[in-house]
Amino acid sequence: MQKGKRHVSLKDLAQELGVSISTVSRALNNHPDISPDITQKVKKLAVELNYTPNPLAMGLLKQATRMIGVIVPDLVTHFYSSIISGIEAIAEEKGYYILITSSGESLQKEIKAVENLLKTRVEGLIVCLSQETKTFEHFDKLIQNNIPLVFFDRVCRTNEVSTVVVDNVQAAQKITKHFYDSGSRRIAYITGPKYLNISQERAMGYMAGLKKCKLKFYPELLEKCNLSTKDAMKATARLLDLPEPPDAIFGINDTVVFAAMKEIKRRGLRIPEDVALVGFTDDFHSTVVDPALTSVTHPTFEIGKEAARLFFKSIENQEKETEQIVLKTKLVVRNSSVKRS
Amino acid sequence: MQKGKRHVSLKDLAQELGVSISTVSRALNNHPDISPDITQKVKKLAVELNYTPNPLAMGLLKQATRMIGVIVPDLVTHFYSSIISGIEAIAEEKGYYILITSSGESLQKEIKAVENLLKTRVEGLIVCLSQETKTFEHFDKLIQNNIPLVFFDRVCRTNEVSTVVVDNVQAAQKITKHFYDSGSRRIAYITGPKYLNISQERAMGYMAGLKKCKLKFYPELLEKCNLSTKDAMKATARLLDLPEPPDAIFGINDTVVFAAMKEIKRRGLRIPEDVALVGFTDDFHSTVVDPALTSVTHPTFEIGKEAARLFFKSIENQEKETEQIVLKTKLVVRNSSVKRS
DNA sequence: AAGGTTTGCGCAAAGGTTTGCGCAAAGAAA
DNA sequence: TTTCTTTGCGCAAACCTTTGCGCAAACCTT
Structure with a gap:
């Protein structure tokens, strides 16, 4: 092994033991062609010299990195x-x-x-x-x-x-029903870009939930934004500026929901008394805000x-x-x- | 090029052009030994066949991954x-x-x-x-x-x-002084494991800040925890249980500060009137909580x-x-x- | 025309690991 | 003793890329 070389190779082991490189390789891989005596000596030396196989060489040969x-x-x-x-x-x-x-x-x-x-x-x-x-x-x-x-x-x-x-459909449906069961009647959903599967499925769940609660679907209560805090605050503002604003809002992800929360508070409205809120948010972030957020958590x-x-x-x-x-x-x-x- | 092979190699290019592998390599690397005609042909074919060099082979040769x-x-x-x-x-x-x-x-x-x-x-x-x-x-x-x-x-x-x-020393000193300038007089600091450089340096800054404001250092106001939410809440509880509890607390990181916020609120204390709070926290998380957190942000x-x-x-x-x-x-x-x- | 120089390529070695095949030695069977 | 089989190794090729060196042809100079 050369001085200053960072890694030990099969060649180094082979030279020290006076066997070929292929023998060392087979011994380390428990090949039946190699005697137990040589196998034990090779493995012992490999541990002593801290040999680790070079993944580049293996990747090159086996086309598996x-x-x-x-x-x-x-x-x-x-x-x-x-x-x-x-x-x-x-x-x-x-x-x-x-x-x-x-x-x-x-x-x-x-x-x-x-x-x-x-x-x-x-x-x-x-x-x-x-x-x-x-x-x-x-x-x-x-x-x-x-x-x-x-x-x-x-x-x-x-x-x-x-x-x-x-299951995005089911999740949004559950949220909508929970709002209804908890006293909300004008339920809004802020969705994301329409071609994303999650936007579509959550909108479907929202509408299925409205139907289940015998609530009418109002298009102006289905708002869209582009997943940034700024755009989500604007979407929330549009909802709260409606002649008949929503009394419940859920958003497509945590960025959107935190933005909605900010806009609601900025207007001096109470959560949940004036506007109830639910988000797709993890446990940690849900409990850090005030009021603690009712949330749908992803595993x-x-x-x-x-x-x-x-x-x-x-x-x-x-x-x-x-x-x-x-x-x-x-x-x-x-x-x-x-x-x- | 073999059927089903995922990546084009120099060999494939060389065979198709009827030159050697080394010529292809040199052409792609603008080597002066190779004629402009061959160089252009090689580069053109490399683009057509979407050739990308195999980093494993290069890494193996040059010992640089x-x-x-x-x-x-x-x-x-x-x-x-x-x-x-x-x-x-x-x-x-x-x-x-x-x-x-x-x-x-x-x-x-x-x-x-x-x-x-x-x-x-x-x-x-x-x-x-x-x-x-x-x-x-x-x-x-x-x-x-x-x-x-x-x-x-x-x-x-x-x-x-x-x-x-x-600059942890300066940061903690700034926080301590800010607390003093903002009306706080019993300033506590929740630190982390003592062998971490950041724990030591922030404690030094805390003490330097106390000195600068002519405030006495009380050891019971320097609490320790292990950086988990649970442990940080306990540390906060110990501080708030003191005969003379602190009227300001800052914590070593955001987990600790959010935990302290929770414990303070749990006790029905007001932030900042009863207990002022500062954290080492990023902008997003500082503005998501209520009240919005005064924070030292790291770049x-x-x-x-x-x-x-x-x-x-x-x-x-x-x-x-x-x-x-x-x-x-x-x-x-x-x-x-x-x-x- | 002969000798020297330049150009433009190809061969082979290098990096490290795996594995097919061949070979020699040892052991077993006839 | 001879032949067959098994064991236990080493050689060399493969994977891909780079680069030193050599060689042949072309060009230039004397």
């Missing part, structure tokens, strides 16, 4: 970072590494991210679409070449690609874990079989939604 | 995820990829993370220590082998390793960027020179700290 590319709309939102935690947990169990890239909610950046990650020879991708993503050709290369691909939360091509989502860690499991299923199972996993959300009632009767 | 290992105490805290964003931004500019691992605030997991990342042949590490980390031998291999290593926020070995931190994105810049400096500059970057924090006064006079 043990790396997964993960693309999320942004890195700083708790929702995504806790999903990544779940992905990482399963990847680590399988001896894989994840390469994380953020699309910054931009289609162009997402396209670039896909390209760059393929360049690194990741074995596949786990992706949540950006809010701008309406076209999906950038995933064609993966689909055509049978490169493992899994979408989570915001998904597309569900007939060709495995996905993990929550984010589970989403990440299931996405990773689907990924490994795709690797271990060369068939083009796809699977759609739908996880349940949970409505946790706190202080923001129940009006005093 | 273009990958940086990043270890953070956890992935879901906004502080870390936004620092990672800054690291990623600079890495991307340099054509590098980051491999992120979380230590889960555990020394054992941190040790494992260092090992695992070195196994992948990352070119170096950018690390924030876990709260359990009191011993640093697991970084010796990097230091001895001149493998690039940068610490941020929670740091150690500052004579041997480059670091990026904020997290900048921390990430500077850490990455130090990393690349270490790569480009083989000297064992280290550098300590100290960034300024900013005290943003909102509604949680100023008592009515």
